Amino acid sequence: MTLDISHDTSRDAIVGDATLTASRHSARLDVDAIASDNTIDELAARGHADLAAGDLRAAERDLLDLLEVATVAQREAEVLRLRATELEGLVRAHSTELEEHQLETFQRLAVMAEFRDTDTGEHTIRVGDLSAEIGRELGEDAAWCEDIRLAARLHDIGKVAVPDSILLKPGPLTPEEFEVMKTHTTIGAQILSGSSSPLIELGSIVALNHHERWDGTGYPSGRQGVDIPRCARIVAVADVFDALTSVRVYKHAWSHDDALAHVLAGRGAHFEPEIVDAFQRVIDRRLSASNAPVLRP
Ligand SMILES: [Fe+2]
Secondary structure (H helix, E strand, O other): OEEEEEOOOOEEEEEOOEEEEEOOOEEEEEOOOOOOHHHHHHHHHHHHHHHHOOOHHHHHHHHHHHHHHHHHHHHHHHHHHHHHHHHHHHHHHHHHHHHHHHHHHHHHHHHHHHHOOOOOOHHHHHHHHHHHHHHHHOOOOHHHHHHHHHHHHHOOHHHHHOOHHHHOOOOOOOHHHHHHHHHHHHHHHHHHOOOOOHHHHHHHHHHHHOOOOOOOOOOOOOOOHHHOOHHHHHHHHHHHHHHHOOOEOOEOOOOHHHHHHHHHHOEOOOEOHHHHHHHHHHHHHHHHHHHOOOOOO
16 A cells, blocks of 8 residues: 655655655655555545645654554554464364375275175275276376275175175075175165265265166166266276186186186176276286386396
8 A cells, every 4th residue: 555645745764564755745655564544544634734734743743653553554464464374274284184084984994895805805906906097098187096096995895784695605696695785786875975075975976886887787776878977887897807807705716818808898788888998908008017028227
C-alpha cells in the first residue's frame, strides 16, 4: 500500500519493510503489511490537512503515527504468517500419519487375505505385481499401477468365509460347493466396501469383479465387456495365469507355456483382448530379461 502526501516537507524514515519518505514536495509511505484502511485513511487525511494549513510539525507527527500503524500491522502480519506456517506443518504431519495408518491397515488386511491362500501368500503378491506391470504396459499412470498392485492383493479376501472343507478340498467341487466358493467375491466386497480409503475401495471393486468374464459368462453378476471395471479385467488375467502356474491342492502346476497358451486362448472370451496383448508383451519381456546374458566387468 502506498500513500502520497504532497507539500513542502523534508523527512525520511525506515522501519522494517515500511518506508516513510518525505521530501520537500511530497511525503510517501509504503506499507508492506496488513493495516486498517480506515486508520491509514484518517491519518493520511489529517496529514493532508496539516500540510495544507502549513503546519509541518503536525504533518510529521501524523506521518510518524502512520508509520507506527504500519509497523504494528507488519508485526501482526508476521505473527499470522508464523501461525499459518505452524498450522500447515501440523496438518501435513497429521496427513502423513493418516496415510501411514491407512497403508498399515491395508497391509494387515492383505496379510489376513493371504492366510487363506494355499500358496503362503506368494500368489496374491505375484498377482499384484503382474497386474501392475500389465497396467503400466497399457499406459496407466504410475500411481494407478501402484494402487492396483496393492488392491490386487485383496482379490481373494472373501475366502476367509469359505469353509476349509471346500477351500482345501483336493478334488473337484460339487455344483453346491462351487456356489459357496463363488461367494468369496461378494463377501470380499462386503468386507471392503464403504471405506473412505480409495485404495480399500479399489480392493473392494477388484474382489467383487475378478471372476467376471469379458463375454459375460463369469460370476457373481455376469457383467460383460467394459461394464466390468478395468482394474478387475486386468487382475483377472494375472490371477488366472498365476493360479495355473501354481500348485494347488486340487491341481499340479501348469508349465509356463501351457498357462500362457490358456490365457491367449481366452482372448476375447474370458479376457479383454487389449489386456491379453499387454499381458503377452509383459511375459515376453520377462522371458527375454531372464534369458539375457549376464555381463561381467
Ligand atoms: Fe478369486
